[in-house]
Amino acid sequence: ILILIIFFIIFFSKNLVSGEIKYQIETYLKNLSLFSSSIIQSDNTSIEEGFIYIKDGRIRLDYLNPYRTLKISQKKGVYINHDLEEEEFFSVEKSIVKIFYDIFLNFNFFSSLVPKESKSEIIFEKIITVDEKSTNLKIIFEKNPLVLRKIVAKSEGEALSISFSDHNYNAIFENNFFSFVPIYP
Numbered sequence: 001i002l003i004l005i006i007f008f009i010i011f012f013s014k015n016l017v018s019g020e021i022k023y024q025i026e027t028y029l030k031n032l033s034l035f036s037s038s039i040i041q042s043d044n045t046s047i048e049e050g051f052i053y054i055k056d057g058r059i060r061l062d063y064l065n066p067y068r069t070l071k072i073s074q075k076k077g078v079y080i081n082h083d084l085e086e087e088e089f090f091s092v093e094k095s096i097v098k099i100f101y102d103i104f105l106n107f108n109f110f111s112s113l114v115p116k117e118s119k120s121e122i123i124f125e126k127i128i129t130v131d132e133k134s135t136n137l138k139i140i141f142e143k144n145p146l147v148l149r150k151i152v153a154k155s156e157g158e159a160l161s162i163s164f165s166d167h168n169y170n171a172i173f174e175n176n177f178f179s180f181v182p183i184y185p
Helices: 002-030 098-105
Strands: 034-042 049-056 059-063 070-073 074-081 088-092 121-130 133-142 147-155 158-168
Touching: 002 098, 002 121, 049 098, 059 098, 098 133, 098 147
Parallel strands: none
Antiparallel strands: 034 049, 034 158, 049 059, 059 070, 070 074, 074 088, 121 133, 133 147, 147 158
16 A cells, blocks of 8 residues: 555656646746747758747747748748848748747647656657658756757758747837838838
8 A cells, every 4th residue: 555655646746746847838938928039050060040039929030141031920931031032931830830839839839748857957859740751859948047948850860959048038029020021122
């Protein structure tokens, strides 16, 4: 009976801790309503720098060199090449960039995931499928203070990592900053 009681205590305490971590992550993400951060993106062959911005259910990624922008909402997105003054619209649901929307704005995304916790990190892992291609997704949060630090996506010989720094939770944006129509001078 003692072993059974110990088993139930351990089992339920892990579920309670996991539930508390998920709640903290969900609360953290819901509070990213006026968010910006510096990003460094690497695909193991090149490094790109830029910024991510979030407001009102939209995400904007600005890359510095070459200068381009990616804007996404739940269903649609636009890729803008500023040097060529060209834009390409696409469906977010059929694109790998859906990962960004899901992580930052789909508040149920983490509900089915079990966090792995260390002294300094909380890590969530999930295998997602886009266009019949499986991708192993790893999302890493710093534990104290709770901040998103890195997203790593690996699939069939490809790897992409995006690191986040200089978090700003009270960013101010111009009215048309998240508009899907680029304005060229």
